[in-house]
Amino acid sequence: MARIVKKFGGTSVADVEKIQSVARRIKKEVDAGHQVAVVVSAMAGVTNELVGYVDAISRMYDAREYDAVVASGEQVTAGLTALALQEMGVSARSWLGWQIQVKTDDVHGKARIHSIDGKEMIESMSKGEVAVVAGFQGISPGGRISTLGRGGSDTSAVALAAALDADRCDIHTDVDGVYTTDPRIVAKARKLDKITYEEMLEMASLGAKVLQTRSVELAMKHNVRLQVVSSFSDEPGTLVVNEDEIVEKELISGIAYSRDEAKITLTQVADKPGVAAGIFGPLADASINVDMIVQNVSDDGKRTDITFTVGKTDLERAVATVEARKKDLGYSKLVSDSEVVKVSVIGVGMRSHAGIAQTMFSALAEKGINIQVISTSEIKVSVLVREEYTELALRALHEAYGLDAE
């Protein structure tokens, strides 16, 4: 007997028929003798509808009330899924955030889980009842409903798997696993059998929207074996695991891209200590995340150009923030560009292999793609190129690293 947590997203529970089909999948695990906890999202479209109501009433809303409104969607699905299981003769019970004490911080709207008690729920499971848990929700220190942000049900599932010391946490979704790159762009993309937490983390933060980043961090921290798997077929998906579980490591596991970036260049900035702090301090104060930063070597040691990227949605505010300090910063020109894409090759194998970046640069050069900004980490090389090259770059790199399916 294994203890398994299974999470089903909004499209997997979009209507009564889909909820019944989810219940049938859960029944299979129960019939196989496993103890099962299920985490469900709101029915597809419901959360958007609820957010629409809030937006229509208030532009600067109180996040505590926003949370009380939007958390109701998961409550409905949890109850309905429990009913669908019962109807199939499987004992089941629904559990809301306050009932299993999913304690979070008080950052309403994107709260982080601190702990799950679940004593009563574990008792219920040990009597053979499937626990159906409303994802996305917890309670804040003030005893109010908190929500975990978009994709938060992934995190609910992982936190629950950690609290239950589960053998596996299946994230059921509308894709059947993690691919070497976006299969809608690269027809030869391959589904990965396994990927490490670190790689998945880079993939997730780079816009491969298979898993919420926070959920991968949490799985890595608590060593939860994650599986990304289809809601609609019985095929095995992709396991997200510790590096030592992967015997034959690929050099490169995947190629990710993000169109959410925008580039800002300041020309002729004084090349002296404190100038970077003068730019990035105010941006940080405005809660604007800066991703890639490049500072060119100056010719004369007096003036230099600085380029950095921010999220596209933050671009306007970032430009305003910097321009408000133009006098202090003393740059000559601010140029912004949102028609860029960040392309990244990711792989834990590159730690022990030289030449990974060189392969990337050559492959892009061969196709005539100009690299605007480069940044690297231990397991990732990212470049910023013009957005129009997205597909071309992905295909070229996928082939260059030998990832194409035969």
Added chain:
Amino acid sequence: MARIVKKFGGTSVADVEKIQSVARRIKKEVDAGHQVAVVVSAMAGVTNELVGYVDAISRMYDAREYDAVVASGEQVTAGLTALALQEMGVSARSWLGWQIQVKTDDVHGKARIHSIDGKEMIESMSKGEVAVVAGFQGISPGGRISTLGRGGSDTSAVALAAALDADRCDIHTDVDGVYTTDPRIVAKARKLDKITYEEMLEMASLGAKVLQTRSVELAMKHNVRLQVVSSFSDEPGTLVVNEDEIVEKELISGIAYSRDEAKITLTQVADKPGVAAGIFGPLADASINVDMIVQNVSDDGKRTDITFTVGKTDLERAVATVEARKKDLGYSKLVSDSEVVKVSVIGVGMRSHAGIAQTMFSALAEKGINIQVISTSEIKVSVLVREEYTELALRALHEAYGLDAE
């Protein structure tokens, strides 16, 4: 400063605009210096939608899961109403059943409230925050969400008013008060300024669907001053109060009718001790409510006819229950009729006045309406007549008791 509880039903909070209009009404009370708690129902249609999901999944559903699903509607309205108030500059906070410990029994689906704690909510109100409470919901002894049955938000409001020792409990609805009879049938029906709890209780249990019966019982028990008032106009409504608050008592306050009854007659029943128990015992065991009962005097002291009424929805089961005992009961024929209506005149004044029933019988006889069954209580006379006479009977009685508006 007064402390006021205001309840708004589903049609009053049916969409964002209506919720904003409710918020404006609440703001008026706050601006007048009052402390306000608001009880809200689900947006019109939402509860039916949720019940529809449950019905599609399960015919014999687990009422605990049903409750978890359907209670979500009120949660949404509570959050949205709090947001609408905040947007108008009025401090507000939403409260769910589990947050104010609305403790109920464990009869899920039609639970009864035992107590409300509300310590935290009262603290919040004393800081000037409007408390917006999700109606219809509580928590059962098992720590699960319970709901109070259709119209349960009325009861939530009255229980809250009692717990808060409120000066008044306004039930806002789509009618502007309690009428002498159904104004859709009798054009000359008048709105009552005041009515006693006892009269309102009779009206409510007879199908005048202005207030949930249980809410009136609770108001009477805790001496809560109720007001039935329009959601959409500022006109005063109808006060439901203690008898001693009404100085000029009307003889008859109102005329109610119910089409929910069906009649069963057993002919030639043995006229001997124990026969009534033989009929009504099994019906009670089957949870079938019997309302009016008439036993004719028998000619020869050996055989008699017994007529009684049950709810229309119970008719089939009632017939089956009685027929299963035909041998024991030894009646000759069972005749059932669902084309009947119960018409009742109600008034606390009749306690001290003779001739009330006689006026009723004469007025009906004058119109050629045959009375099938009669039953009386201290403040009510009810008759059963053929359903086709409903309108005629109501108009005749309304005139006969001098209730017509000038």
